[in-house]
Amino acid sequence: MGKKLEATVMETANEKSLVCVKDVYYIVRGTFERGTLISFDAEDALAMPSYLFAIAALNEENLDSTFDFIRSNWFGGCQ
Numbered sequence: 001m002g003k004k005l006e007a008t009v010m011e012t013a014n015e016k017s018l019v020c021v022k023d024v025y026y027i028v029r030g031t032f033e034r035g036t037l038i039s040f041d042a043e044d045a046l047a048m049p050s051y052l053f054a055i056a057a058l059n060e061e062n063l064d065s066t067f068d069f070i071r072s073n074w075f076g077g078c079q
Helices: 051-059 063-074
Strands: 004-008 011-013 016-021 024-029 037-041 046-048
Touching: 004 016, 011 051, 016 037, 016 051, 024 037, 024 051, 046 051
Parallel strands: none
Antiparallel strands: 004 037, 011 016, 016 024, 024 046
8 A cells, every 4th residue: 555645625526536636637437526535545547747738538438458469559659
């Protein structure tokens, strides 16, 4: 279990929620009401490089398969 963080939910879509902690956006699995303060494990969340990337990831219906596609087709299967 990793470090626990707390943040207010900014947006929710496709069973994922967007939060921001110290200028880092995270995608957290689960649907929460906008404005709700949640606690989450940083290791279980996906840190996003930017707000724009976070919004795109939040709206992606199947984020895991999209990441797999990007890794295998854009980066040659890099781990």
